[in-house]
Amino acid sequence: MTYELPAPRGPVRDVATEGGFLIGFAVQSLVVLAVAVLRRRLSLYETVTQTLFIGRVCTGPSLLLMIPVGVFIAVSVGELAGRIGAGGYSGAVVAFIIVGQASALVCALMLAGVAGSAICTDLGSRKIREEIDAMEVMGLDVLERLVAP
Template sequence: MRAPRAPVPGLGALRQTGRLFALALEVARAIFRRPFQFREFVEQFWFIASVTILPAALVSIPFGAVIALQVGSLTEQLGAQSFTGGASVLAVIQQASPLIVALLISGAGGSAICADLGSRTIREELDAMEVMGVSPVQRLVVPRVLATMSVALLLNGMVSVVGTLGGYFFNIVLQGGTPGAYLSSFSALAQLPDLYVSELKALVFGFIAGIVAAYRGLNPRGGPKGVGDAVNQSVVITFMLLFFVNMVLTGIYLQIVPPKGG
């Protein structure tokens, strides 16, 4: 009698990754199917926006201030104070703003999505929907993923503005910068593609947050405790993916779009 094979290390994680990508492709296809659950989308959009808009505005102020103060201190040491505004604003728009929005959406909206779908799963509501010929992905997952993407896209613009104003205020008040030098360096270094890549990052990050939350919600292990574990896992996995994808998108952008004046 042959001995049972030992489990292959890492095979479970690889299988889970494949299922996550399969769900992402299924959601991408289901977005264009009819009927579209517009009411569900509006309800999810309003919920996610209501729990993230105020924290996003409050968090963006210290983020913009810290970046402006750090960049201002560095440029002062190098004798390049005139570049403080441009460097600070670009850091806020390209890097800080999309990540702030995505982390808040994942922590607040994504965890709620995962808990909702997980509770439906353990109560076998999704199985009942499939028996009735209703696709849970199209009925429940697609509106939630589109809601996270839409909220991320809109909040990113607000966080960019608030973070930039916060950095401007603290640079002028605490570091003795001049408004003219701050604004002139910003206009000299910034360009419209910087805003485009920021919005693209927010859209991609919102998609990742929604997909990961939905996947963990659809695949909880055990009862209510498994749902709680799935919520924690969805937040951690989303954070890891966000930073990796941000590195990839930033590298591609810097290779494709030349700096202004370059």
Template sequence: MTTLMDKSRSAVVSALNEFGSLFSLGLDVVVNMFRRPFQAREFIQQFWFIASVSILPAAFVAIPFGAVITLQLGSLTSQIGAESFNGAASVLAVIQQASPIVTTLIIAGAGGSAICADLGSRTIREEIDAMKVLGVSPVQRLVVPRVLASMLASVLLNGIVSVVGVAGGYFFNVIMQDGTPGAFLASFSALAQLPDLWVSELKALIFGFLAGLVAAYRGLNPKGGPKGVGDVVNQSVVITFLLLFFVNFVISVIYLQIVPAKGA
């Protein structure tokens, strides 16, 4: 029993230490964002890489996401005789919830894993230690451009995913559920409001920051050589997924409490 308690206590302490280290790196990233010189070339290269490997998967995934949400909501609204609200419910669900989550999951899986692998390989080759010896900050030189690139890519791709998801939902509602195009658009314009789009973009910005930060943190702390790099890549993706869903819940609750529904 004592051994089990000791192991549990050790696991809790280890988890708290990891969280503290991640939080500390996040503060360093925020501080170094405003320091000069800014690594513009590194930022552009990382942004282009993340966007190029994420845009097509995100767009393709958005279509079934929007379709499933619309079909499910359409089935429920038809059962209670509220088909006229199907457009608003579907579009708001896609924009507020599905779009930022889908966008950042793709970015974390495609771009974040590459960031983690790159920094992990640099760490085990002792390039990071060499930079510190030369007085070059790895956070400012390598981490900040990657985190900013992840944030910008997340915000821009979120807009594309929102449009594709809404279009997919509209198409399947009209074609497969015999929905009325005018009713779909009218209910959306009647209940949707501009803050719904802003909160979606805010989520994408925060999620992009978390995806880049977790990938960089795990990449800077590999253990066990090349195998350790592979392990931290897997860990970064899993940790990012867990953080995204938790933070999404918190932001959604705060938004729904602060911003009143249209017409309320």
């Protein structure tokens, strides 16, 4: 009996496969969310709990990231304002730029990075402890109970 190695797949095919899995999971999750909302089966308590968890997890890192971004913007705008003779307006411009532009970017990065990894960690630990398998055995929809909120 001979054992044959599987055909080499290559990095492009692997990326395309994983991207397809990600898109499929996202579509499936959105469909489950819509069905849960329409049937009024979405757990409001779990949704609020997860929202507060994401806010608690993301607040510290986003504030720590905003400090260097704010300093960089303040130095850049202060230097530019000094060159054109409008040094008195640099404070208002810095505040406007930080609140209007940088804060949205930092919030998006924090939500995607910190909250996404925290949620994936939670789901992974549930899979390891076989909680997800137990929910499936009990006939509960795992996507509706854990992913949709």
